[in-house]
Amino acid sequence: MRAEVIEKAYAASWKAHKSPDRPYLVEKISRNEASEVIICFPGSDAVKDWYSQRNFGETKIDLRLFPSLRSIGNDEPALVNEAFSKRFQDILLARPSLADKIEEATSKKKQIVFAGHSSGGAVAILATLWTLEKYKTPKSHGGIPPLCVTFGSPLVGNHIFSHATRRENWSKYFFHYVMRYDIVPRILFAPLSSLDQSFEQISQSFNPRSRSFMSDSVGRASATTTSDFYFTIMSNAATVTSHAAAKLMGSTDSTWETLANFIPLSPYRPFGTYFFCTGNGKLGKKIVITNPNAVLQVLFFSSQLSTEAEAAQVPYRSLTEHKIYGTELQQIAAQNVVHLDQQQLQKLALSEDGAGGSNATINTALTDLGLSPRARLCLRAAAELEVRKSENEEKFKQKKAFVEQRITKELREYREMWEHQRVGFYDGFREHKKPEDFKANVTRLEVAGVWDEIIEKLRSYELPDEFEAKREWIDLGTRCRELVEPLDIANYYRHGRHYEDDASSYMARGRPKRYRYPQRWLEHAERRPQEPNSASCFWAEVEELRYKTGTSGASCRGVKERVERLEAQIKAWNEKGELAKDVFLEGSTLVKWWRTLPPEHKQQSCIKSLIRE
Template identity: 45%
Template structure:
């Protein structure tokens, strides 16, 4: 818990964030262009701002959530000698990430008609910022992932690009976030979300639940970019209730898992309810509306905040909050200008001992987000889950010495058996001598340690970066 400046957590100054917001809104007002490039000769910053789409068919290309696996795209999963030539997968269970097909196909069209693939000099020794407002932000996320896969791996000398979005819908699933966190990339994705903005929450609801409402609301949002919305309160209220009801189901299911609920009814109910696969990725900054910004890095906590920060205090608020859920989507620049000079408050960890002097700013900011006691309990559960994964990693690290000594003992047994007539493999099978017995015991001990590690990887009970730790990779492949 603590307070940070924006520059400390993102590498972006206040002025650069304002500039990023300005260019993203400029792209929003240029629907005839796929993206805009802001490239000043007096600055090393290059902004790629992507335009969004206001068509429901572009967000939901199929029922229920418009998602596809990354191996269905040559862009994120190029075909080669490797069956899956992409980082967007889990190593433990070898599961591929899922992304929104509509946003992915839109970016594929951009690459076909732009110099991004061929003009590598655009990126050389420049600070690249991919940005976008609304669904343009979702395209910006995929653009940065493509850049990281395409350029960063072979060219370590390139500056790591940034991705900054404003009111962007979610793009990928749990594996998408897992893979980017493992490769230490997720910290360079920064997403600003207004407290009541409905757009970042839309993809947590299935298309079947929204019907024609979605197309109508997207049309209203598109018009609001130029004209004020009038006569939309009834439609906005109905849409708000539909989306938030589905967000509630996703957040509640996730919270039960975080709290270790093993009741089989949980999975039974989940089999009857369409739960969105999309999950947050990167660092989120929630704008409270009271000149405060709340920083959250934990993806589980972000999901809970997407639900609890947009709750009604009473049914009487429905009309005003529903209308605000649309208006907030275009209020980022003005609210950020009020808040950027204030320190960011980090939401986690939360104290279990109530409000103390050191966490008063955090408690005040969470109050401004309207978080109930249950909401804070869910945030604590997300924090404790992350702590448990770190504890598991420490426990495994403490066993590295046993693994090294065990492998050394087996190598000594192998060398000693080489001088025997039967050789080490046959001697081990016969197990005639005491050394053979000890070697077998050591083998079983090592097998037990590795089985425990693999099981925790399969259940995602270790930190994401554990999969990429060099010392463990070398130890496992000896």
């Protein structure tokens, strides 16, 4: 993002901040053929605009507005600050229409820059994500994704929020400026109950309509309140970051987990690119970090006291620094920016005098930011976590060839063997009478073992955030579902694991995560609605309906809707080429069952042309 755009974005954000009665402001970079449009949002000092009834004010995100902000495989929505989410949704309904402004800018191929200062930055984040969701394939809208720049913004969502933005490759569009001591980006580390009535009083110092706005009165006149406010927040931040650091370092000590069961921890986590402004008279010097776990640690350690003498200064400074971003941005030259990428984080010196040569500049910047040896160790651990995630994926890539060989050669040959005998491989495996069936079962278990390992790593977020969005894994998962899952279903019903009630069906109790997860990956990648059933597991529904309607021609009136729904799905899957030809062979369980249905039903069936009488 160009320096001019950042400076204009801040100026516009400050203007919006002083116009809290307007839902948003639209500014252009210049009057003549502006290539960017800045849409900025005002902040708020009211408690209700920061915290809802819950202790930290979090709630599940509205997946109707933000369908990508979830863990795909785990099918778990991100948590978001409820008050910020409500403010954004109110703005969507306000006039003039924000959606119309966005549509106008994208149709003219303008670069939209969403911006905000303080809690206005939180709304800007949600507006950017909403736009990315709305124009997820932006080619028809100029192919220019929106950008977001915030100044002193509080955190917005939890670790799934951060995980999803990295998976979608969206985090690169977000730029957050944070002054070293600014307390606002750290506020939501503390529950509202711990702040008592101090929030309302302290927030007046950055309320444009307050007499205390841009003055020194609040910080000096209420020194005790300011100090208590600062230390309460930082105490909670210490608990959050220490718990996170223990996980980063692979600690086996259960103390932190036990403590977390008794002391509520803030769910909020950073994401995007952070620019930490060191200040200290060095205008323009910034440390840039994109690793979210490293950012979390810096948010805590950079705002710590260096000496006991600072105890009277830093709490006051934590408020005043929230209002001086304009001054800090006056010098934004490239040479004043220190980038801490993955490799540099891994090699950080653990002491102020432990680096020389090319690392000296980085070490000086870390010292200016007040990062202690403990802090630097945590940053290293954050980098090492990403290394472990990549190493885990690499291990599975080595097993990927094994899986592909098993499904593309052995199971395809197995399927072809049964096709030649005019029996589908599902039914052949269900009978389980040939030596080839035993071999296929061994292959099934081998492939399942690899996938179960993958799923376990995904559940604990020990694979790169981008893993579930990578086409190579989506395609492999889809092929495994097509060739291996029917065998799992056949095995389930062959052993009679189902009973009369639906709770014992394969779909309700027996379907493994190794099939559920890849199905969700494919649905998400292709923007399909989530389906409880799929072509790979339709045999389970056939088995259930076969059991319910009986095999002696019993009436299907009791499950008529389910039968018709399955037939419609079979027709659609067949048209898309998602069903193998052996499904409709003479010896197929599907064909045998369908022929037992009442004549009047078969006459009207949408799949009667697929099954020869």
